[in-house]
Amino acid sequence: MNKCVENLTIQAGDGHRPNREDEDETPLLTQVVGVSRGASFTSSVFNLMNAIMGSGILGLAYAMANTGIVGFSILLLLVSSFAAYSIHLLLMLCDQTGMTSYEGLGEKAFNKTGKVLVACSILIQNIGAMASYMFILKSELPATILSFLRTEASGVWYEDGAILSVLVTLCVVLPLALLPKIGFLGYTSSLSFFLMLFFAAVVVVKKWSIPCPLPINATLSQVSNSSALDCSVHLFVFSSKSAYAVPTMAFSFLCHTAVMPIYSELQQPSKYRMQNVANVSISLSFLVYLVSALFGYLTFYAQVDSELLLGYDAYLPHDVLMMSVRLAILLAVLLTVPLIHFPARKAILMLFHAEREFSWFSHCVSTVLILTLVELLAIYVPDIRHVFGVVGSTTSTCLIFVYPGLFYLRLSTDHIRSCTSVWAIVLMVFGVLVGLLSLAVIIISWVNAY
Template sequence: MGSELHDNALEEQLLPRDIPPHQESSRASFASSVFNVTHAIMGSGILGLAFVMANTGIIGFSVLLLIVALLAAYSIHLLLELCQQTALTSYEDLGFCAFKTTGKVMVAVAILIQNIGAMSSYLFIIKSEFPAVISGFLHISHNGTPWYLNGQILLIIIVICVVLPLALLRKIEFLGYTSGLSILFMVYFTAVVVVKKWYIPCPLFNGTVGYVKNISSDECTPKFLQISYKSAYAIPTMAFSFLCHTSVLPIYCELQRPSKSKMQKVVNIGITLSFSVYMLSALFGYLTFYGKVDSQLLHTYSQYLQHDTIIMSVRLCLLFSVLLTVPLLNFPARKSLTLLCFSNLRFSWFRHIIVTLGIQLLIVLLAMYVSSIQNIFGVVGSTTSSALLFIYPGLFYLQISREPLKSLKKLGALGLVILGILMGVVSLVLIILNWIHSTATVL
C-alpha cells in the first residue's frame, strides 16, 4: 500500500497539473488516444504477415504474434514508468537521461533507420501496386512493357509530383487527420481478405488460364507448425508491425487527465485491436493461398484476380493511405537526421530542402532495387525495430530506475534486453544466410 501511495503521489507530481479548463477540453479523449495508438501500430507490415504464417504454421504464427504483442505492451509499460520517474516525454530525452549524448544518438539513429525502412516499404507498395491498378482499369496485361505499367517509372513520377512537395512543407498537420483513414483502410483490407477466401478455390484458380496444374491436395492443407529458412523473417516482421514506441509518449502527453495506468489501458486496447486485425488478415490470407502466398499479400491477389473490382478498390485505398503516410514519416526521419548531423538546430530552408531531398532519394533507391518487401521487414525488423521495441526500453530502465537490480521490474527489463538482442542477432544472421543460399541457388 505504501508503494502504491508513493507511486500515486509521484505521478501527480510529474504529470501536468492545474490545467485550465479550455486546455483540458482540447486534449485527446481516451477513445481518440486508442485510435491514435492503433494508427501508430498498423502499417505496411500487415501485408507480410500471411507470408510469415505460411512459413511458421498457424499455431507457430499465433504463438509468436502473441509473444511479440505482449512484449510490446510490456516494453511500453517500462517507458511509461520512466516517464513517471523522470518527467521526460520523448524517446530521445530518455536516451539522453540514460546514456547522455550516446543514448540520444542511439535513439535518433534507430528512429531514422526505422522510418526510412517504413517509407521504403510504402514506396515498394506503390511500385508494385500502381501498375496493377492501371492495368486493371485498362483491362490489359500487366507485363511492364509500356512506361505507364513500369513500376519504377511510376514510382519516380509519384514521388516527384506528390510525395516530395508534401514532404518539403514545414508543417503538414492536415495530413495527420486524413491519414487516420488508414485504420479504416486496414479494416477494409482485412474484411476483403476474409470474404475473398471463400471465392478463390484450391487448387488456385486463375481467371485467365484456368486451374493451376500439378498442385497436390497436400498443398491445400493448412500447416500448423512449419519451419524453413524463410521462418527467419517471422519475428522481425512482427516487430516491425507492432512498433509504435516513438509515438506513444507524445500521445501520452496529449491524453486528457493523463496517468500511467490510463495510458497503459490505451496501449493495451490499441495492441489488442491491432493483434486482432493482424491475426485475421494473416489467417485468411494464408488459408486462401497456402504455400503460394507472396511476401506482399496484395500482389498474390493480382495473380489470380487481375480485374476484380473489390481487390482494385483495396489497392486504391492502400495507395491513398501510402501517399498520405510517407510525407508524415519524413518528418521524424528528417528531425533525427538533423539532430545527428547538425549542431545548430535553428530552422534553415537550405538545410531543410537538402535533408528532405537526401531522404527521398535514399528511400526511392531502396524501393526500386530491393527485390522483396520481406527483405525490408526482415532487416529493419531485426535491427532497429528490435532495438526500439525490446532493447532500448529495457536498457534505459536498467540505467535510469533506482530500484535494486533484483527487483521484479529490473529483472524483467534485463530479460527484455537479452531477448531482444538474441532475437535480433539470430534473425539477422538467418536472413543473411538465406540471401547467400538464394544467391547460390540462382548461380
C-alpha cells in the same frame, strides 16, 4: 509472485483503479510537458493504432506460411505482449525522469551517445518503413491502373512501377515533405485503421473466391506443381524463411516513438490510463493482424506472396472489391509517407544540425537525400520481406525490446533482483537474441541464394 504476475500483465483488464500515487502524477506531468490536454481515451487509442498499423500487415500472411498457424499465433502473442510491456517500462521512465521523447530517455540514460543511438535507430526504422510503403506503391499502382483500364499488359510506361514510384514521389510526396509543418495531414490519419479493417474484411471474403488447388498457369511467381497443388494447413513450420517472422511482427507492432507524445496530450494522464490506451490499441491491432494473416494464408497456402496483395493480381485482375482495396492501401501509403518522413528528417537534422537555427537549405537537402535513399531501396530491393526482415531484426527489435529494458535498468532505482528489473532483463535478452539470430539466418539465406 502475485506482484510479478501483476507486473507482467500490466494491469490489463483486472479491475485495478488508479491509486493516489497515479492521481498525483497528473499535475507533475502537466508541469513537465507544459501543454493542454484535450485528447480523449478513444481518440488516443485510434492515434496509437494509427502508429501501430502499417505496411507490416501485408507481410504477416507470408510469416504465417513459414511458421504455421499455431507457431505464428504463439509468436504474434509473444511479440505483442512484450511490446505492451516495453511501453509499460517507457511510461514508468517518462514519469520518473520527466522526459517526453524517446531520444530524451536515451540522452538521460547514456548522455549524447544514447541520444545519437536512438536517433539513428529511429532514422533507419522510418526509412525502412517509407521504403516498404513505396515498394507497395511500386508493386500495386501498375496493377491498379490496368484494372481500371481493363486492359492487358502491353509494355507502356505506366506499367513500370519504378517510373510511377518516382513520378509520385516528385509530384506528391516531395512537395508535401518539403513543407516546414504538415499538421493538416494528421486529419487523414484517422482513416488508416478503417482502411486496414476494410483490407482484413476483403481478405476474409475473398478466401472463398479463389479455388484450391490454385491454377498453376495463373501464378505470379515460379512454383513447383506440388506447391501449387498443396492445400494442406500446417500448424508448425520450421525453415530458413521462418527467420523473417519475428522481425516482421516487430516491424508491425512498433509504435513506441509515438507513445510519449500521445501520453502528454491525454486527458487526465496517468500511467494506468495510458497503459490501458496501449493495451486496447495493441489488442485490436493483434486481432486485425491475426485475421488478415490467417485468411491470407488459407487463400494461397504455400504460394502466399511476401506482399499479400500481389497474390490477388493473377486470380482477380478486374475484381471491383480488390480494386477498392488497392485504392485504399495506396491512399493510405501516399498520405503516410510524408508523415513518416518528418521524424526521419528530425533525427538526421538532430545528428548533423543540432545546435543551429532553422535553415531552408538544410531542410531541403535532408528531405531530398532521405527520399532519394527511400526510392533506391524501393526500386532495387527485390522483395518486401527483405525490408521487413533487416529493419525488423535490427532497429525494430532495439526500439521495442532492447532500449526500453536497457534504459530501465540504467535509470531505475529498483534493485536488480526486483520483478520489474528481471522482466526488463528478459525483454532485453529476447530482443538481442531474436534480432541477432534472425539477422544471421537472413544473411546466410542471401549468401546461399547468390
